[in-house]
Amino acid sequence: MKFTHKPWIWAAVAGLGALLSFASHALTAEQAYAMAAADDAEQRVQAINQAVLAPDAQVDGGRLAAYLSALSNDEVRVAQGRAYVLSGDAATDPATGEAAKLPADAEEVVNNNYLRSVIDTAQAALALGSRDVSARRRAAGKLAAEPDAERLPVIEKALAGETDAQVRDLLARARAASLLDSEDLQQRLQAVEQLAHQKTPETQLLLNQRLSGESDPGVQKAIKAALAGIEESLAWGDRIGAAFSGISLGSVLLLAALGLAITYGLMGVINMAHGELIMIGAYATYLVQVAFQRWVPEAAFGWYLVVAIPVSFLAAALVGAILERGVIRFLYGRPLETLLATFGISLVLQQTVRSVFGAQNVGVENPGWMSGGIALLPNLTLPWNRIAIIVFAFAVLAAVALMIARTRLGLFVRGVTQNRAMASCVGVNTARTDTYAFALGSGIAGLAGCALSQIGNVGPDLGQNYIVDSFLVVVLGGVGQLAGTVYAALGLGVLSKLLEGWTGAVLAKIAVLLFIVIFIQKRPQGIFALKGRSAET
Template structure:
């Protein structure tokens, strides 16, 4: 019997087993040594002599990934690494951890913080993305592949190739191909750069266009420069239609917003000739009503019901603005009929009162109104054309409101009275129409539509006391250009001005586009004072 450290072992019977175990242990340690994070490697990644050495150490480490490396990169990104005596330590609170073994250790008193520049942080993030390519979560792999394309490095091509061989998701594959080509674009080999240019040209996306443009500024090889210019020209030709369609959709979206903002004004101004400078504040009231409904849903209803708050806010916004409009008409405007200057001044004063009231109740700062989940995201039609769901919903909503107003004007008793009073107030009164009540109903209807505009605007912009001031002038321009009291003219003017503004913005910029649109309206009104659709018959002479 053999005695070792006080423990007895049967020498001859256990010797072969011990030999086998030693060989297996050595093989296992050798295997781990090839893939595990070493102490020297951890130090080089944290405190090399210069940034280039650190970058090289980080990029080399991800070639053989393991769980310890992922944890160490996370610690580097979170500024939880210190160095001392040629070693690196992960420090969390008052505990120090050896990144190579994962075991707790003692932190030397002279340990120094590791400082990461913005460039190094980008390298660390890209290294983490390279490790995430092996994740079981498809979304995590998509995010990682997109990040590698944004931070290309030729040393990661082998990692991307391994991920491409195993990847099954088509979208991740496309992103990985873009990342691989972007990485090859930084290679020292001109042939590899030419290969990358060919791949990126076939993808035809704004991201590949940006990558090629960036490379063109640094490229020295004439042949590669020529290939870059040819590829950029081909991508430009492919993307131009997406840009044009995007401008048209943006114009239609802006036009639908202007339509909602001007539709109520077309009714009140066309019916009674009232220059209502408080119309913008009625839009603001509708937006704040939407905000209040959102708060009620967040506080009193289950989280699953939050997506329906906007549906509930539509009638609330309409009724809130309609009630304020009715009070405004019965309390002030009905005493000022026939005196447009006094009406303008009175409603301007009321607009200031409404703004200050909102500031006193909700505060002077903008309030946050969230999009429901079903209005988030968009439809990707082309590589450079994505139609946001919130804009699509507003366009549909605007035309639904337009259809409802047109039906009300053409098919209901109230609409008949409104048309009668608009065309000949005295004759309508003679046949028994209560013109004063019709004025109140019409003004409340126009105000309620302004509230619907505020509800829609809360989904695409900030909600604050000055919300309505951004749309009051444009609303009057739409009404005057389309023809006073003409719904069809309001539609044509709103959509026309929206599309024209966005097309001009793409050529001249926002400020010059606004000036050009105003000049166009001035010239048009001089040539056709009654707008696009002029009143006909006796009403045109009134």
Template sequence: MMTKFLMLLMLLGGSLMAGATLDAALIHTLANGESDEKIRAIQDLGALATPEAVLVLKSLSDDALFVDGEHVFYLNGDQAIDAVTGLALTPIPESSDNVVINNRVRSELNTALSSLKLFDPKPSVRRKAAEALLNDVSPDMLPVLTKAVAQETDAGIRELLLLAVAQINLGSPEASLRLSAVQALENSSSPNARNLLTILLDPAHEPVEAVRRAAQASLKSVDNRLALSDALARIFSGISLGSILMLAALGLAITYGVMGVINMAHGELLMVGAYATYVTQGWFRLHWPQALEGYVLAAIPVAFLSAALVGVILERTVIRWLYGRPLETLLATWGLSLGLIQCARLMFGAQNVELTNPSWMSGRVALPWGLSLPWNRIDIILFSLFVLALVWVLMNKTRLGLFVRAVTQNRAMAGCMGVPTGLIDTVAFGLGAGIAGLGGVALSQISNVGPDMGQGYIVDSFMVVVLGGVGQLAGAVWAALGLGILSKFLEGWVGAVIAKIILLVFVIIFIQRRPQGLFALKGRFVDN
């Protein structure tokens, strides 16, 4: 939104400042000159690096630059914009040819455009351009780079650009330039900088002692920063994993933790939520493509309701007859999960289905310390906090929650006091199932959606609930976060599979030491 507004502003600004902006001779050479002349014109426009120049070059690249006698113009919506003045031409010229370029010119044009991307109004585009530069930078880009550094407002991109400048300077024959480049790299936190500096430690590469020593110092500070950012990244991905575990486990914390129903079909309720998201996306594509970006938001209630509906049906038909017989419940719900999986297979096919992240959930956000975090993970962490708050309020602040807690503590007494226990069971189970559906929405944005997806989460989510302690929402939250972070750190040391095994063994041992979980209830009623 913001960026679009900026772009509009720039366009407006460009047309207001008309006239002096671009050299008419240059534009005409570009439009009518020979190939070699065109190339020179492109290079000149590239060096200008103004928004107007970018627009002209882009139009050329898109075959949308036209010549009509004395006017060179491009199209912007319904208007024809004069390339020299930047003003709208009225009336729109009737007969015109577009400017044709050959492959040699086109490749030169692409180079120019890609370095011009450093001046693009969208930070994400500038970032990508800067990142591309780091892999392939040539000394003749120095003037463009210097200009870009001066204009850059985003700290993260500026850092990348400075790194590119330093990279060029490191290759310079002048020792003083190299030294200042090394010192400039001290503040970097990218692995590339580390690689560059490591090369300089070799006397064969760097003859000057002082530069080598400076490189050593810079390397150390870069390493420290890298270690920090690595640790932060791990904590973040741990929290992210934890938030997913929590979403998967929160519904279970109600059905199992509070109601005492072992629902082995819980993973399949996640799957129902994910498929509901998929169906919502399909509906938007078909009926309301303009709003496709928002399908995830619309999927939240859809997934909640569909999973809750499935949950209510399961509760009414099967689970309610098995209250107080946990082992039988376990087996019956396992059977239900098999049925749900097969249903999904028959309805949507055995293959995974395709879901696209909306743009506001894709891409990454850059933070200091060289950290860049994917948007979808951040959104899911926020979403899980939202769901957590929702569940907490429902269970602790509403009459429904009061009833649920009353029924689970003493069914007969609650019944005597006029609580409709049967209805409360159904509603509570539906709620737990609906929350599993919400978890499914989140999962659909980061992992594969397929009939078997739920199976992978059932062991994990039971671990979370059991570890956290039955009947304890807070326990489930801490257990999920703890398991998430621990597993990410372990993955760093021993790899994903062994990390998972270690965690399972850890949970098994933990439960043996402390069967009631992290947050235990104590007292006479515990044993029963």
């Protein structure tokens, strides 16, 4: 894309000297506001830029900002050389801020796309003088995203008095990007050198655009060298981002498969309704959010997720316990029949949810403390909601491992799954233990639904997206092995994201499935095989 000068109308805006020379014959406030709404585009641009750039212009900055906002929102009328700002049915004089009577022949001021761009730039220039650093950052980012040599006076004036490092970096990028179109060879080389130190995707785009329109070999060589350095820096951001995305996906798979590792891995039940238990946890989170929105003060809304975690666990665990007592208890030792029975139950649960909540997805908002992210590199921002889910997944894993290994319930579950007859002989209530174990696995699925509600919409088909992957994780990791579940979930997550970067999502999914098929053929017991007597039964 070749950098060229703006159309003739930008010539009317003039450069720094022409703009500042207006101070010697400054417009009055009334004249400036009227000219900013005039039919003649050249007059409007001149008035707007004079008001913004001339330090001794007679237009007050606060009033000008409000006037430009009204002009942008088509709330300005002009009649007999005077401008009026409408607010409902009332009209005010923008120069004085006092109420005024709108003449009957007042006409609406119409802005084309170019004039809206001029107004936006003027608003950004005014915002550079704001005391709010976030407002200055937004304004500097806008100027950096739309570089133009005509805006250099605004940028240099702001740079002279700016103290915030981020704003200064954005303004420096905007200044250098504006100089890329300079006719002076040295200025273009200086601009390339300055942009080479700002290793961002925006800088890479600017330099690539300039390279296609640059005719000087020396500048071309400098641009290519700068692009090489930027590409290498951004490549690290892409690599780290892919690894983080893989760990994030792995943590989601871990949460989804952890409950299945108990119901299928330890109890031998092929629970095709596991995805619907995840869905129940997500809808429980949604209901808690609705309750907080209706009956809890707005300031406490961010705490709804803390309440939703135990609620989602209990809701899914209750459904799981009913499912085990009503159906599964009669099918132990017959895995294929559990598959058919739970598949039918999954359809019933989906239709029940559709009847109660509707077929459309429902939205679950992130709490304020989970919004945004942490910027590690210019092209790498780690979202807080993903970080929270990773931490949550490993916290749930630690709690499950501790319960299985250290508690009386965990001892009973291990005893019943390894040798039901012997456990019964020593006084263990096997039927109750089965119910507790299945409810535990179901409750963990509910926690997975609570986590998934924070990264996507909640709908009746939510669980269907994870049921197959959950079984793959459990089988690949080794039936009955929590450690294998962890390795398999994280491994599949990272492998999927790395392959997606090379082959695309569809081919990556096919490649992962082929890998699992080949791996299971070579090692049917999974990553971690059962050892001892339990492996012989």
